[in-house]
Every structure is written in structure tokens, then in C-alpha cells.
Amino acid sequence: MSSTTAAEQLSATTLLRFATAGSVDDGKSTLVGRLLHDSKSVLTDQLEAVEHASRSRGQEAPDLALLTDGLRAEREQGITIDVAYRYFATARRRFILADTPGHVQYTRNMVTGASTAELTVILVDARNGVVEQTRRHAAIAALLRVPHVVLAVNKMDLVGYEEGVFARIAEEFTAYATELGVPEVTAIPISALAGDNVVEPSATMDWYGGPTVLEHLETVPVSHDLTGCHARLPVQYVIRPQTAEHPDYRGYAGQIAAGTFRVGQEVTVLPSGRTSRISGIDLLGTAVDIAWTPQSVTLLLEDDIDISRGDLIVPSGDAPATSQDVEATVCHVADRPLTVGQRVLLKHTTRTVKAIVKEIPSRLTLDDLSQHAEPGELVANDIGTVRVRTAEPLALDAYADSRRTGSFLLIDPADGTTLAAGMAGESFATERPAGPAAGADDAGWDF
């Protein structure tokens, strides 16, 4: 398991996208470096470059954190700008890691990384336990509905590898995350520096019987449980060859955002509400009877109805309501503020419409999840609720039901800057203040 041979890598067949959260002080770069290094994903020339850079800084051992240092500005200032993507593979799985920096701009970076992640690793320093920042990381993972959360309690070597220290932190974090509606928390005691429980099981912490971080990453289900999902296909493009060979071909191309579609199924097209039946599904050159998320397909319909980019094809009888009034939680990601009365563009799936920010009812403080009424504006890294009026009706799902069809961007029409990341509907899976913990088998979640 610990070393990846060529043959093993060739057999890895599923893909897991995950994200990391934590600051430099928590040892995040060391953890990521250790994952890459111990899974034999660092190649000789990369390691040589790290060894060379470490020596030139007067460090004795190669500093694994340097593996993930990207740009000159970052090296000079010792900070990390923006999200970096890393790729590695083991015998069992391929991984895409969204490595999010833990400094001041971390909220929008973490939101970015978490938006496509199926799992988030949140790091804490065993000496400090659950701190304000840990609670923020948990809140973002909950808000973005990341299906799996790993709490990596790092620097166990500095607390004498004490089980009691780990157990206290794990318990406190799990209680908090569960309250927020996080469906699954896995806590793992590690030392990224010494390598305990990252890739190799710890020789010291024999009281811990669970998986190492990498084992957990390799075995966590990449969720394809589609039974509870509403099928959705945002139309990206209409394919009309108009050639002698295909004079009448009219296909609606898109990536299935959720659920499954079958030939013969009756479908409704939104926002028009027209109905038809699926006469064929073209899966990139192969005719199939059934297709599912996240496959990119082309649907053929029995009737020649007017459909264009921006429309949403759904099963008849399972359509989201269309509305011009959007209530959502947003994370503000731009340097200029978002204000009441501002004219914006709203991009939802393949549809972009004009919109006005009607109200900003509250701003959320992530440290204690307190609400501040009527802040008037949101600035970079703020999270708040908004009410937006759109110029045309939108077929928007609740983000809780579908991450892909419940999310949207707010864009500045003047220069195209992305202003905010929006999630329709309720912020958290459970109402605050929390009552009893929500069941972990929350069937409404779409991954």
C-alpha cells in the first residue's frame, strides 16, 4: 500500500476530489508534502529541487512544505496565494487535491476548494485544540455541504502522543460539526512531521485503531448514490449538423448535473414548461439507454420543441419551482463590496440573467455563527444572506438538494469580475440554535 508500483497506478480507477483547510502553523504544507512524498508521488527531479532549495536556506532536512510552494511572490513572502491543485495516485485511487491557503483570504479560497470537493481535511494543532479558525473551517465545510470531513489532529508528537488529548479534541470538534449538519466526521491523530498515520500507521499511537489519512482517502465512498436525487440536465449547446448525413439531427448537449435519465422518459423543459419524451441518449458517440451524473451527453427528444442554451431538462413531475426571487447564502469573493440595490448578473448552470440585489438581511460571523441584521453591504470573505430579484425566471434547486443546480455566481456586469458564490435556500443542514443532532444519513444530500 505504501509504495506505488507502476502496475498498481495503472489499476487506479476512481477519482476523489478533496480539499485541505488549515494554516501554515498547523503544518498543512507538511501534511500535503508528506502525502505526496510517502505515496511515492514526488519524483526525483522535484525532490532534488526541494533538497536544493532547503540546503540553500540552510535547512538540514528537505523541507516538504517547499513541494507545494508555487510562485515567486509566495516564496519571497512565505505565503500562499490562492488555491493550488495537486495530483497523485495510489494503487486504489486517483486524487485531485485543492490545496487552500490558510492565511487572511482563506474564506473565499476555502469556499472555492470546498465547492468541488467530496471530502475536506481540516487540520488542528494538538497543542491548541479546536480554535476559532477550526470552527470557521467546519462552518465552511458544512455550508458548502462537503459530504465527508476529516479532522486531522496534527503534532501529536508534541503532546506525547497522548490518547486523552486526541479524544478531547475529536469529541469537541465532532459535536460542533454535527450540530452544523456535517453528515460524517472522521478524526485521525497524526504527526505530519514524523509521518505518523499520514500514509504509514503510527508505531507509537497503538491506542488508535482507525485508518491512516491516506487509507481513509482511498476507501471513502466516492458518492454515486443517485436514488434520492432529482435528475437535472442544464442545456449547454444545441448540436445541429445540418449535413446530408444528418439532416434532421437536433441534440441537446450538456453534463448531467444530478440523477439519471433514461430513453423513453417523459421530460419537461424549463422555464418554458414544454414536455416531450427522450428518444435517444448519445454518450459521446455511443448510443445508451441510461445516463447519469456527471456524464456529458446529448439528449434527443421525440418532439421538435424550442430549446436553447440555458434551459433545464428535468423529469416531468420532478421539476424545481421557477421563480424570479432568489433567497440564498453567499460568500463574497471580490475586493469591491456587494451592496443593496446593486445591479449584477446571476450565472446559474448554463444560464446568465440580469439581477438586482434587493436585500442583504444578515451577515454571518463564522466564529460563533451569530447573525448581524442588515449589514448594508458584504465585503471580501463575508458570508451573508441575500435576496435577489432576477429579470427572468430561474429553475433553482435548494443547494441542500443539489450542489450543482442550487449554486450560482453573482458577476459584475461592468468587467466580468466574480463577486459572490451563492447557495440557494437554507445555510445549514440544521436550524440554529441546534436541537438534537441531525441524523447522519440525511437522504436529501446530493454529492
Place this chain on the structure above:
Amino acid sequence: MTTTIKATEEQQDSPFALSHLDALESEAVHIFREVAGEFERPVILFSGGKDSIVMLHLALKAFAPAPVPFTLLHVDTGHNFPEVIEYRDRTVARHGLRLHVASVQDYIDRGVLRERPDGTRNPLQTVPLTEAIQRHRFDAVFGGGRRDEEKARAKERVFSLRDEFSQWDPRRQRPELWQLYNGRHAPGEHVRVFPLSNWTELDVWQYIAREGIELPEIYFAHEREVFSRSGMWLTAGDWGGPKEGETVEKRLIRYRTVGDMSCTGAVDSDATTLDAVIAEIAASRLTERGATRADDKLSEAAMEDRKREGYF
């Protein structure tokens, strides 16, 4: 469709699980279709190298049975391998595509660009590329760049905004949220789009094998007259090698990457089939660029600097 690699069946968590290649393919097709839906004048950078070949293959699949709604652009350094240029022209003709060529040689002949003392022409591609983008008013430019290739590229976005000078400002890149790509830009600006962002070298090769995609022969082991420079095997030719003190010898080699002859190194190899190439790459302890690209070794920040200037 031929399948030459049979992955051993791992325990899939459900009948709806996708293999990693299917997931990457679906994502790339989604990116191509987004650009077709949102941009006026997209173009694919096509060099006849494996990444651009895979890109074109994905684009053909994304719009079938209709033709690809994009033109192609090749920035020709003038030092390309003849096998690759021949492949390029054959492919363009076969699919009835339109190819624009921006020629570095032409710029040198006109005195606009000057040959570098080291003979490397890759850095000289930036000016012809940016001028071609302005002249043809391309608003989306597909590149085959992968985020696993190099540290600066790890920070690249799938949709990468460039100003009117084609410059890349890492601090100005938009956050990449969900699968919502924001391609809006001011007139004169354009977006570089990287559909293979999340692919690794191994993914590209496995996909080529799975789809039965034909490649230029230089990717496979063959005998060639090469000489050693800066620890790489370079092809002898009138681009500037061998110099005095460099001796030519015949070796069995192949190319892991294909670019300008002056800075693309070959590796010793006896891999004559796709399966052998894949096995070799999976076992290699060197990255693709580390093994073969002199231009990336120029300085620790070489790629970052060139990207800022408008390089791919």
C-alpha cells in the same frame, strides 16, 4: 474504439461509478461546450503534440456528429520535428478543419524578433501568439496545459483571464467555483481555457490508448542521431546543434514531450507500443518536463515569468 489497457476491476462503490478517465473526459467535454456556448471566436492551439491531439479528439467528441465549431492555431517555432508538422497537416485535412499558423521564423526574418544566443525558440513564441490572438480577435484560446506539469501551472485556472497584452496576473484570476466557469471579459481581453487542467501525463497516455488515437511516430522508440547537451539528448539539425565539442551518436530513443527541437530532450527507451510507453511512464521517477525540457530549467521562476508575459 479499441481498448488496449484493461484496468483491473476495483470494487466500485456503485453501478454508477465512473472510471477516472470517464470523469476527466466528461469534464473536458463540458468545458468545450461551455466555450462554444459563451464565446464568439474560440481557437484551439494545435501543435501536433500529444496534449493538443487529445484536446482535438475531445472537441470532436463534444460536438459529434456536427463539426467542431472552432478553428486551430499553431505557433510554429520553425524548429519543429518534420514528423510532427506532417502529422499536423494530415490531421487538419482529415477533419476538414481550418488552421492558422503564426511563424516565429517569419518574425525573425522581418527583424521583429531576435534569435537567442542559446538557439532556444520556445520563449520567442509569445509575441507571435499574442499578435495572432489580436489580429484574429480570438476571445477564447484553448491550450493543452495541465496543472500537474509545473509549479506555476498548479495555480492556473480552467478559465484563465488575460488582459489585452495577454498577460497572466495570478492575483487577478477569478475563483473557480463549482463547475461555473465565468468567461466574461472586456473587449480586447481574452480567456485561455485549459480542458486538460486536471489530467496527468499518465491520464493522457491511458486515454490515448483507450481511444486508439494515432500519434506522431517520435513518441515511440526509434533510432536517431542525437547529441548530449545539458544532460539531454537533442536531435542534430540545422537549428544549432551539435556545436563544437558535442558529438553525435546513434541511440534508441523516444520523446516524452514534443516541442522546439532546440530544447526538447529525448529519453533512452525501447518502448515501441502504447502499452510499453505507459508502463515506462508509470515506472519513471522523473517528471515529464524534468526529463525533457531545458527551457523549464532556466530558473526556478522561469515558467511563472513567461506565463505573465502571455505564454501558454
